[in-house]
Amino acid sequence: MGYMLGVFGVAIVMFASTNIDDIFVLLGFFADRKFRLRQIVIGQYLGIGALYGFSALASFLVLVVPATYIGLLGLAPIYFGVRRLWELWNGIETGDDPEDHTKASAGHGNIVAVTLVTIANGGDNISIYTPIFATRSAYEILTIGCIFAVLTAIWLAAAHSLVNHPTLGAPIRRHGHRIVPFVLIALGILIFYEAGTATLFWR
Template identity: 90%
Template sequence: MFASTNIDDIFVLLGFFADPKFRTKQIVIGQYLGIGALYGISVIASFLVLVIPATYIGLLGFAPIYFGARRLWELWNGIETGDDPEDHEKASAGHGNIVAVTLVTIANGGDNISVYTPIFATRSVYDVLTIGCIFALLTAIWLGAAHSLVNHPTLGAPIRRHGHRIVPFVLIALGILILYEAGTATLLWH
């Protein structure tokens, strides 16, 4: 269930790991917060027998569009992406990166809620907790796989060299796809 609903997330993680603006710790924290939020919302929704309409979940598609557009603007204007860990003005940017990863993970996984909620609704509390532990383990595997690919001796160099240029377009396309697949575009036009 986790793999089928998060297969596209591996490409987003590749982009984050390839972007020198993001530190590994920020990506890991943001990913866990995002997956945790998706899990938590699904658990609450299953307990309340509340299924959030996909059109409203699709509004989360604006998060990757925003972050992609902002990153594209930074690239276009030649804004330096290298962060000096001793620069205290940029220290708060680390929190912004965590928030960016979290929001993109939630937006990318908004459809997961519609899959997880009915499954959680039909399981015992013990089963739901077990699934949560499995999700935590699989998130670590997902992060490890993406990090390994970016640092692979052969594949890593092109990913690192070009990944940060591709990420804005991937994020914008992901946001548009989320808006489209969730039917949010029709919600916005009416």
């Protein structure tokens, strides 16, 4: 029992400490009418799943990806931030009818956007998860993955609740979509800076 509690504790600390900033990114997505709840949920799970899966694979292969190359993922949030800023500047709003099946491709694009931003935001998590997974059994890694899935649901629920809060929800929904582009661009630049990716271009 104590052994399993230890695994649970490690998983919770790993997830919470490396994904605390993800709450703010999710707030932005939920506040943006362009994104549907289903698209955000699917994209978030795909992103977290990709980070977890790559870290697990890397731990088995004893593979460590240099942080400077992981930092290239910062291009994703910068791209989506600039694109959303351009849409806002040109007055392009997407209050589309969710039943309009002709918008399916746009919906898929939103899922990809959430997925890539989640991966980019958590790209440095790989360097944390990989050595921890390398010291764990396959059963423990699988258990941690299940806990990550539950915690991802909690993260999504917390962000969604804040956006729909009686007091806090209105200003978040009113101004959140305008702040999102700047948050994404800043996030991408921060990822570049922290990973030292700029040195790849200076060499």
